Amino acid sequence: MIKFGNAAIRNSYFERAIRDDGSRDYKRYRISLMGAGEIESKVKLDHRVIINRLPKGETTLPSEKKETYIVFSKHLREELPFELRHVYDDLVSKMADEWVPTILREEKEVIERIYGVRAKIRPHQIYMGENGYLRGKWEIRVQGKEAFNKMVKQLDSARDEEGDIKG
């Protein structure tokens, strides 16, 4: 995360970051920036118990290694028996605030400040890497026609200056 530098430098940083780790959805007026962080050291045993119980998506790498992930949603709690649902609620709540990586919090703040838009943070997935090592994934999102256009205009000015477009 860029902590120093003027607005133009920060704008270039975000233009690049969104290109690498995010997306622009022109049809639905949405800009996303994705980020991840470890949660292995934060989850408690009861969190892990329910993570193991929940259904998971699976992705196969070119190496043929399979990785699994849980896509967060409220209705997932109904996968669980009544007595475990409060643990899921606690997990979701911690993913939504306490466990959000500092870098993402800072990026949200800077986006709001330099682009004059509102940015939301959404917990998105829990990903189980090798040996069951847990990472959380979050999305910073700017949405709505006005906010989207405002931000895109500034982001494109960074590309223009770098020569990517007009070059």
Added chain:
Amino acid sequence: MSLETIVKMIEAEFKDGKKKQIGSKELIKMLQERGFEYEDVDEALDEAKRRKIIELDSGFYKWIDPSIREAEKAKTQRYYDMLAEIYEGGKIEFFTEEEVKAALKERGLDDEEAAHILGIAERDFLDFYADTLGSTKKLVAGCSWIPPEERASYADAEKESNRSFKKWLEKKMMQGDY
């Protein structure tokens, strides 16, 4: 294959109600083994729940008898009406989850029902995220009302977001970042 095809497959698994319930993981695995991606299966299960063909409870998908499906839809609509009232038809943009639950409880629902409604509402009605409130910079989990005319677009965007997240994850893993 289309979403409709997967929904019909899900329905067929219950053999017109002769089978009353199927384990969630079992049903998902069975559909994945037929070549569907997890995201497509998840979306089809959501649609089957929306149509009140099945409901999820304690890790099992349970068959809903066709004779009570319209009544179940009406019940869900009543929940949506309550949320519309709480958000004053969109005039209030953001509530913390605790505030929404408290407002539902004021309307006679218990904790479990309130949490259940938020689960249903997430599919079509409310946008869940964390935002900073006031000057504290503390993130608070909450939700916004999705205006009716934007719901289809939100659903599409969520679907797209899940797919791009998966691609991003694969890219990161290939780059050795994870």
